[in-house]
Amino acid sequence: MSSDGMIKVTLVKSPNSTPERHRLCVKGLGLRKLHQTVELKDSRSVRGLINKVNYLVRVDG
Numbered sequence: 001m002s003s004d005g006m007i008k009v010t011l012v013k014s015p016n017s018t019p020e021r022h023r024l025c026v027k028g029l030g031l032r033k034l035h036q037t038v039e040l041k042d043s044r045s046v047r048g049l050i051n052k053v054n055y056l057v058r059v060d061g
Contacts, residue, residue, distance in 0.1 A: 007046070008060040010037040015056055025049045026056060 011031040015023045029049050030038045040046050050059055 005042050007042045010058045012058050013056045022053050025053045
């Protein structure tokens, strides 16, 4: 966990041609476009979404 409890998530690969549940996870993280970065509160539920689509996103801090 970072000191301020926030993590940055960036969509680095297109969710097209992935399972519907993975597309919904990307949407749930608030990501819509490639290379878009969102800052989210570091929680167990967010970490679970990131873990499911780890091949599509990059996590910083």
